Amino acid sequence: MNDEPMDMARLSAMDARQASRVLSGVRAAALSGRRPPVTPRPVIGESWDRTLQYGVDPDRGSHPGLLALDEIEARRRSSPISSVLPTLRQGIVTAAGGARHIMVVTDAEGRMLWRDGSQAVQKQADGLGFELGASWAEEAVGTNAVGTALVARRPVQVHSAEHFVRRHHSWTCAAAPLHDPRDGRLLGVVDVSGPAASLHPATLALVSAVARLAESELRERHLAAIERLRAVAAPMLCRIGGRAVAVDRNGWTAAVTGMPPMNRLVLPRSLSAGQVRIPSFGLCTVEPLPDGWLVRAAEPRPDGGEACAEPSRVVLDLRMPRHWTLSVMGGTGSWTQDLTPRHAELLYVLARHREGRTAAQLALDLFGDSARTVTVRAELSRIRRTLAGVLDHRPYRFADGVGVELLTPADQTGLLPHSTAPAVVAGRSPGTG
Known part of the structure; x- marks a missing residue:
């Protein structure tokens, strides 16, 4: 029995058959409720737990069908990722094609919008349902780099039998999320996939670096657009x-x-x-x-x-696995704000503690470290600039007179599945909703 989690370096040191056998034994034990011979990596074990709750078929998955071509085109046109596709292709496709891999890009729902790379590997991918318009969210096909990166909000590599669905065990993939630098909104993921025998531990580092480069380009494009707008608007505002x-x-x-x-x-x-x-x-x-x-x-x-009317009621909706909102109602009408993962965590804690929390208490709630008050204050400063009149401070809390409704998943274990914040982890326990 080995309680040390299996890591990618150990997997890459094995030959493909040995790695597949080890991971298959770990997966079989986990699905049957037995103690596995080797502990799965935390990101994989947590994803397996979620997938079991979704009821995904462990042999073939639960593909919901492909998007129509016109819907794919509509999503491409509306996605900011389309403007940085040349950067993604230049950074990945040339190397990926030669290494018998393909690059895919999905939206925030896990729907594949673009695919490029080795033609032979694309044909293999078609046989797995890894094709344009397909959903590779965890709810559809279980643990995989695309869907798990969407939930974890960080780069993820999934190899062979780490995939929940058996028919994907011949595959290896590494994916990194792409965020909109303007507001932190999740745009989708970029992924490199191919046959399991082509596993290389540096693939994840490559995908992560290219994803950060694409986000940097989006940030530069945004700043340039703001400068162009300022040149037009500044003379008007002077008058x-x-x-x-x-x-x-x-x-x-x-x-x-x-x-x-x-x-x-x-x-x-x-x-x-x-x-x-x-x-x-x-x-x-x-x-x-x-x-x-x-x-x-x-x-x-x-x-x-x-x-000057103040907000009178807010609804914090955390029911979805990847999309969270705060709706505000009051004398100036109603409006809805999309939330970043960190802001969703903070507002969840404040909704559960209407009496308020100090910066030290929130640092303990989010990070398990009461000394991380600088980070907490910075995040709350950002929220309060956007949610004028909704939040108060000393201590941090929803403003007096604002009614708060907290909506969480029917199954509390699905609460903010990306989060490792102690307060959120505790909130996933039965009876805390």
Whole structure:
């Protein structure tokens, strides 16, 4: 019996047949509830547990079918990843093709939108259902690099019988998530896959480095777009009286007048020109700009009327495995904010502790280390800039008078599955919902 988790270096030191035999024995023991001969890596063991709860067929998976070609094209056009495909191909495809691998790129749901590389390996991939439009989320096919990286929110390599589904045991894959640098939103993953015999421990490092390079390019593109918008908007704002701000389509500020500078303005999901209620601003006049908006805010009313109305109720929705939101209702209407993994964790803790938490308590809740207060304060500062009037401090808490509704999965074990925060892990226990 060996309680030390199997790592990729040990696997790569074995020949393909030996590694497959060892991992098959570990998987068989785990599925039958027996103690495995070798402990699976934590990221694999946790994924197997989730997959068992999903009820995925351990032999063939549970493929939900392929997307139609027009839907694939629509998702490609709407994905920021499309702009950095040349970077991904240049960094991966040339090397991957020669090594009998392919590169695939999925969206945040695990649907494959692009595939490139060795034609022979692509034909093998078709036989596994690893094709354009297919879902490789854990809920569909269990443990695999694409789906597990989407949940874990970090690079993952899955080899041979570490895959939950038996028909995938001839395969090895390494994937890294791609995030939108503007707001941390998960865009999808880039993955390198191929026959199990082609396992190389450096593959994960390659995929991770190329993913970071693509994110850096997205960040540079965003900054360049903001500069172009500022060049157009700044002269206009100089001629405008009162409070006004020029923002891009995602609310990032290019120029501002009549009010303190801000990084980002929370915009309604569906925004059009005219009279619109904007969170924290109230009734505003919105005008289109090239790739952005000019928002003219109403002046605050002396009697504290509608333009200054505070939020009265929030709904924190954590029911989905990869997408979490905070909806805010109040005198200025209602709006919904998508949450990053860290912000979802923080707001979950605050929703469970309406009396509030100090920075040290939150550091213990999130990291198991009460000394990590600087990180906590920085994250809460970011949240409070976006969620004006929703959060208070000293201690950190939802503001007085704001009703809070917390929505969690029916099966508490699916609560924020990516998270290792002690408070979230404790919240997955029965009876804590």
